[in-house]
Amino acid sequence: MSWRPLRGVLAVALLTFASGGIAGAAPIQRGTEMKTLCVGRFLLDVPAATAIQPGYVYARKKVETSTSVSAEAFRQRVAARTAALKAARHRSGESMWVSEIRFDDDAVLLTSWVSDSSRAGHRQEMYVLDPAHSVQYLVSGETEAAKLPAAIENYRALRPRISYRDPNSIPTAAGFCIDSGFIAGNRINSEEMTIGLRPRAYPGARMTLMSYVTGKPDQPLLQRASDLPPEYAAAAARMRNLRRGERNVGPIQGQEILAGAEEGGRRMYAFLWESQGRAESLQFPFLSLQLLTEDKAQAPAFRDDAEALGLWDQVLGSLRLRSGAI
Template sequence: MKTLCVGRFLLDVPAGTTVNPGYVYAKKKVETATGVSTERFRQQVAAREAALAAASHRLGGSMSVSQTRIDEDAVLLTSWVSDTSKAGHRQELYVLDRAHGVRYLVSGETDAAKLPAAIENYRALRPRISYRDPATIPTAAGFCIDSGFIAGNRINSEEMTIGLRPRAYPGARMTLMSYVTGRPDRPLLQRSSDLPPEYAAAQAKMRNLRRGERDVGPIQGQEILAHAEEGGKRMYAFLWESQGRAESLQFPFLSLQLLTEEQAAPAAAFGNDAEALAAWDQVLGSLRLRPGAI
């Protein structure tokens, strides 16, 4: 097993698991690119600036609004959200960590009338973004991103969607989701008498393996674990949710899903129900708030 730092949480997954992360911080999408040299970084920013300047706005002028050089390795580009709008801006903050060749792109939309405030918001965010070796676990308050870290513990609309493909279980995919909620939804078992809509195609042949309350440490949650076997083919659909608490970084909405493709033995992701349940319990049971995260 290896430990992942995702958002403000830790999760243990089988070694060799492919991780496909997606992060949103303060309503801003955060993307990471590795292997980016200083020259390549400057080329990418210049190309984006040129593209925005060359694109025409239907009401006159170009799509480019402004460029703000925050420091030698950070630049903020502001453009119109669309070629017909003069009410909304799109900001793109490019940040380079030269020592590790990592580029961060933080992007979001703001009200055009609030441009000065938006620029200051991104300017204040820039020094809080730093490189993090994916194998290390930080101890300071903050939010882990792909090969990076955003320091701070102010309440904001942060989110994450982490796709997992365990090499040890071919054909199985897991997804961990989290977001700070303003109003927690009803518990999973109160909203659905069976599996959620995304499993509709499989519901007719699914049978519950386990269903009920499932707390993970101090995190209250519920789970529905189902399976089906037909014509020698087996599949699993597992779902756990915690609705969280309003405006809480410690207890956001959390969801873990596991879904397998229909496969005939011995190609099935899991040899039997016991193996599937053990793998699920090992991963879900490891979910915990990172010490010092908030």
């Protein structure tokens, strides 16, 4: 699973803008208390009243968190999933279920066929419970059927590295923050994250932070404009540049394109910042921050350009590698 295509629509729209003037940013005009999020191996400051929609991939495995899960509910979930897999039929006539392995009292790995027509691939689902905090983690992925023993050992090794983390706490050990959890370690892997942010103080505004370890960095944001199709020019024509150019965040090299428009008395914004990162680097992965406002929101997200730029600069400027993360 990967969220890398998410760069598409916003990037192609912004990249078609002609170069414009530079607009300076002012501090956020609304009194907004900030809080620090630990996301992946990075920290980000966002308005305290922000709804967060996390998405994580670690070692090619999707990681999902459920809260308020009792030990009994955990057992019921695993039993229900096992029963569903055993009831589902493969085209061979056998069930979709392949095996169940209990690593300990609070962790079980279920293996099934990846589809009802294939014998070449398996799907693994590892259920892990932290009974002290009633938090469940579901780690899932796909592997070749011929590599099942190695896949099982991979999950077995991953299980003790997953632990509960208070969402408001900042770990000091090497590892990868997930939703209400932590995966210890600093080996190079295919870890990714997509974090959706909706700051309630700015209704109609949504931000997205993306990151993934890249094998081959792409061209910088501003250099990709010439490769884009002309049909995006119409969408970009109604927007105006607020700021465009190099934008480094601490040691992280990046570029930004910030655009806005006013239509029917409503202000709309589309901001994009990217850092292409370095090959096979946990410290410098691909990073992207996006901000969009919704046309149909009941109230404008920002009073003016200065307020929009102020929020953007405060959030983007806070992005940093967590101390001890690597």
